[in-house]
Amino acid sequence: MATLTVSGLNKTYGKKQALHDVDLDIADGEFFVMLGPSGAGKTTTLKSIAGLQEIDSGTVTIAGRDMTGVEPYRRNVGMAFESYALYPQRTVSENLASPLKSKRLGTFSAQDQKDRIDAVTTTLGINHLLSRLPRELSNGQRQRVALGRVLVRPADVYLLDEPLSHLDAKLRAAMRAELKRLGQMSNTTTVYVTHDYQEALSLGDRIGVLKEGRLVQVGTPADVWLRPVDSFVARALGQPEMNLLPARVDGGALVAGDGAVRIPLTGGDLAVRPGDDVRLGIRPGDVRATVDEEPADGRVTMAGRVELAERLGRQIELSVRVGDANLIVLSDGAHPFAEGDRVALSVATAKVHVFAGSAGNTAEAITDDTARLGAADGTAHRGPAHAPPAGRAASTTAPSTVPGVSNGR
Ligand SMILES: Nc1ncnc2c1ncn2[C@@H]1O[C@H](COP(=O)(O)OP(=O)(O)OP(=O)(O)O)[C@@H](O)[C@H]1O
Numbered sequence: 305m306a307t308l309t310v311s312g313l314n315k316t317y318g319k320k321q322a323l324h325d326v327d328l329d330i331a332d333g334e335f336f337v338m339l340g341p342s343g344a345g346k347t348t349t350l351k352s353i354a355g356l357q358e359i360d361s362g363t364v365t366i367a368g369r370d371m372t373g374v375e376p377y378r379r380n381v382g383m384a385f386e387s388y389a390l391y392p393q394r395t396v397s398e399n400l401a402s403p404l405k406s407k408r409l410g411t412f413s414a415q416d417q418k419d420r421i422d423a424v425t426t427t428l429g430i431n432h433l434l435s436r437l438p439r440e441l442s443n444g445q446r447q448r449v450a451l452g453r454v455l456v457r458p459a460d461v462y463l464l465d466e467p468l469s470h471l472d473a474k475l476r477a478a479m480r481a482e483l484k485r486l487g488q489m490s491n492t493t494t495v496y497v498t499h500d501y502q503e504a505l506s507l508g509d510r511i512g513v514l515k516e517g518r519l520v521q522v523g524t525p526a527d528v529w530l531r532p533v534d535s536f537v538a539r540a541l542g543q544p545e546m547n548l549l550p551a552r553v554d555g556g557a558l559v560a561g562d563g564a565v566r567i568p569l570t571g572g573d574l575a576v577r578p579g580d581d582v583r584l585g586i587r588p589g590d591v592r593a594t595v596d597e598e599p600a601d602g603r604v605t606m607a608g609r610v611e612l613a614e615r616l617g618r619q620i621e622l623s624v625r626v627g628d629a630n631l632i633v634l635s636d637g638a639h640p641f642a643e644g645d646r647v648a649l650s651v652a653t654a655k656v657h658v659f660a661g662s663a664g665n666t667a668e669a670i671t672d673d674t675a676r677l678g679a680a681d682g683t684a685h686r687g688p689a690h691a692p693p694a695g696r697a698a699s700t701t702a703p704s705t706v707p708g709v710s711n712g713r
Pocket residue numbers: 317318320321322340341342343344345346347348349499
């Protein structure tokens with residue numbers, strides 16, 4: 305158990321700057337998830353913490369001890385990287401036992417070894433594989449055994465790089481819940497890397513979102529979901545992605561879709577002026593699609609036409625034309641919308657995120673990320689700063705509107 309602090313971490317590979325001034329302050333026992341697309345610098349951060357590569361500048365402190373110049377094997381970190389090394393001639397059972405036999409990592413009685421291996425094999429669902437050799441395992445099974453080899457021994461910090469990437473969706477979801485439980489039991493400080501937002505929301509006490517080597521937001525799952533600091537973070541979480549509509553402040557309203565979307569400005573602390581270009585961010589799951597929506601307090605309605613309808617299990621994903629804008633909507637499937645149908649959409653103004661405009665402020669320019677200004681009802685301003693939680697319990701207050709957070713908790 306230990307705190308982990310990273311300060312001013314910079315790393316370049318040749319001319320490529322992979323990390324820019326990364327700061328992390330991870331509490332003792334915290335489960336911290338780093339989320340970002342491919343190439344964002346997630347693995348580079350983990351390797352820097354582990355001491356597996358030279359860094360250009362910055363410090364890594366584990367349990368209050370500066371790790372500069374400390375060899376990786378003396379840092380007391382357990383690491384699982386995406387490609388796994390198992391002893392090919394040893395059974396799963398022998399592979400799991402070997403980290404506990406190394407005297408360098410402490411001495412474990414036979415009973416202690418058995419208990420630890422039992423806990424890990426049960427969590428990872430690999431009890432039935434104990435007598436097999438690695439070549440007799442599927443990739444997903446091999447990945448779980450390799451993860452087991454890391455989790456079986458105590459460490460100050462676990463560093464886990466996409467440890468569930470080879471599992472199918474169902475097993476990943478089951479494993480997320482189990483990992484969460486194991487983490488809570490062992491209470492070991494963990495940095496977990498993923499590009500899967502659901503994994504991040506369901507596992508993380510806090511999430512750090514990386515973009516091109518920079519940490520753009522650090523917060524609880526609720527912070528990053530409900531108050532993304534910019535449109536990059538907003539789009540990094542959620543599938544289908546958040547809709548971003550170019551809009552203008554006009555006549556006391558936020559107007560988009562050639563006038564088809566009008567959200568009255570009701571005051572609050574949304575800092576916009578008439579004539580400002582902004583973007584509205586609306587999550588597909590926050591929109592209600594009905595045949596005939598009645599106006600209601602705190603909600604805006606808009607009329608559209610279904611251009612595409614695709615059933616995804618119970619829900620239907622709709623692509624709806626609203627004026628000259630296009631909105632992706634996840635309907636609950638109660639009404640069997642089909643292409644060409646008229647549809648009434650409504651969304652709570654508190655759920656409409658407002659971002660700054662961009663050059664040209666067109667629908668095509670949305671890859672240009674801009675800062676969040678607040679919500680359309682003037683509440684829920686930008687997310688809080690980076691303070692680490694007092695303990696693991698901090699994120700259990702995440703509201704149930706954050707998808708995935710309720711899983712495994
Ligand atoms: N050994 C290396 N030599 C040169 N460039 C590298 C090296 N390792 C990483 N990079 C570059 O540094 C950047 C960050 O890479 P990193 O592997 O940390 O990203 P990542 O977020 O872990 O991506 P992924 O999800 O694809 O694993 C990328 O642009 C990558 O191409």
